[in-house]
Amino acid sequence: MNFTRWSARLPGTQRRAAARADRTPAAPQASAASTAAGTGSGTGPGTGTGSVPAARAEAAPAKDAEPVTLDGLSVHDILGKVPALATVVYGPDHRIAYVNDAYAALFGPRPTGTRARDTLPELEELGLLPLMDQVLRSGKPRTVKSRRVTVPAPPDGTTAQPATIDRGPRPRHGYYTFTCSPIAVGEGKDAQRGVLVFAADVTDQVEAAERLRVSERRQREAAVTLQRSLLPQELEQPDDLRVAATYQPGGKDTAVGGDWYDVITLGAGRTALVIGDVMGRGVRAAAVMGQLRTAVRAYARLDLPPHEVLQLLDGLAAEIDATQIATCVYAVHDPNEGRLVYASAGHLPILVRDPDGTVRRAAEPTGPPLGTGGWLHTSGTVALCPGSSAVLYTDGLVERRDEDIDEGVAALERAFAGATGSPQVMCDRLIRALGVTQEHDDDVAVLVLQHPARTGHDAELFHNAALELLGGVEAAPRARAFASGVLASWRFPTDLRDLGVLAASELVANSLQHGTPPMRLRLRRTDRRLIIEVTDGDDHLPRRRRAEPADEAGRGISIIATIASSWGSRRTPGGGKAVWCEFALPAGHG
Helix, strand or coil: CEECCCCCCCCCCCHHHHHHHHHCCHHHHHHHHHHHHHCCCCCCCCCHHHHHHHHHHHHCCCCCCCCCCCCCCCHHHHHCCCCCEEEEEECCCCEEEEECHHHHHHHCCCCCCCEHHHHCHHHHHCCHHHHHHHHHHHCCCEEEEEEEEEECCCCCCCCCCCCECCCECCCEEEEEEEEEEEEEECCHHHCEEEEEEEEEECHHHHHHHHHHHHHHHHHHHHHHHHHHHHCCCCCCCCCCCEEEEEEECCCCCCCCCEEEEEEEEEECCEEEEEEEEECCCCHHHHHHHHHHHHHHHHHHCCCCCHHHHHHHHHHHHHHHCCCCCEEEEEEEEECCCCEEEEEEECCCCCEEECCCCCEEECCCCCECCECCCCCCCCCEEEECCCCEEEEEECHHHCCECCECHHHHHHHHHHHHHHCCCCHHHHHHHHHHHCCCCCCCCCCEEEEEEEECCCCCHHHHCCEEEEEEECCCCCHHHHHHHHHHHHHHHCCCCHHHHHHHHHHHHHHHHHHHHHCCCCEEEEEEECCCEEEEEEEECCCCCCCCCCCCCCCCCCCHHHHHHHHCCEEEEEECCCCCEEEEEEEECCCCCC
């Protein structure tokens, strides 16, 4: 940029004033000519009647008209009318050559010829002086964006912002984008290298962007709050498992997802473990997650096999929102069988670590994600013996943009093999080992369960006893005698022992009347409850009903429901059913 109209005598030039004086006589001449042509009396040339031809002559296009140029404009004419801050400095010490009216209105007038470091402290505060040095050296423009500018309140106390009574007027704040461009100041041999500092007010844009960021932050906080409120506030703790879970939302620039987990006690010592991920982000994904989690808990109460639970969820997910799908693993742990029975809807495999440290992946079967429809899920099993641990997780833990997801699962296997401690400690260690930080770009949910190997006094609190029943009239007396002897050996109080014997008798009688062989009576005690369960080969589930006074049957389940803490029934995988009841142990027993 070359300001050729700028005088070499800097500062204090009179060139602009002289140029204005040279152009001044043109107007009076034109005025005099028009007066001579348009004033006077009478007719003929020079009179009022001759004004019309004169007007026509003025309207006629000039044959030798020259194109309009900007040569007559000076720096003052151009920059003085620009509604942006502008100042011109020259020389290595950046002496002031010009400050426009907008700059003076914001920061106050500045004397020309002085050094910018002395009289333009605002440029030094903004860090522009080193930038101006770079512009002089390189001859290339430089720009800094959205610098905050603080303008002190005027001495008289007037200010554009409201003032408080006790604090007085407050300073104004704005944001400007500064561009420093190299120019030649002056002309000829006296020309000097200088810098034009031009600042555009971007306060509205910055404030709008900040309002948008605040709005997005509030929306994200609302989604995170909704997400956390829909997750279990406190996990149920089964008798035979130790369980912990953790959820970490994505970084601040990432919308919250729909990851969830749950632990559901099913009764008779069995526990359902769930983890899932809704494919989407924001409040909508969190809302869909909440509906699916609630549905899982409702379906779990039916005590259905895992694949049937996923079938029901699949249909529900399509009804909730056909555009969103979800992955899910639903697993059931039975301490009597020492295994996990699970079904997966497009989710990542469960990892199981044996007591010797070997890590295994739960094999197929797996089906497509929930919400796709038209697929029959199937259940699989994986051993979980005492001393083993398992981890369920969402893809945010193992998926990275620059590597295959199988590599992430392999990294989790290595970390899981060496992780020790309580389930909560293991959750934290796995998250750290996989490099998940507060700025992670995806939500992460991790659920760790341990089936502890109990020894010493702990082992004395957990017992199992079972009796095979062949049917016949001697089955009920055998069941009562067996239950009485087992409960006595477990040193239960007399009243609890009597209730246990009565419950075993009623369950066996119900099975003898409505079931088919093979029949089995199982008693199990934990540190918190006594469980009595009877299985048989008939898959008709009993239900509680009101027996009429004249009825000879129909009271067995009502008696069980009255004396026990809880009861239930389910179909068994090989065909048949199991009916069970539980008694809470007195505090301090054992």
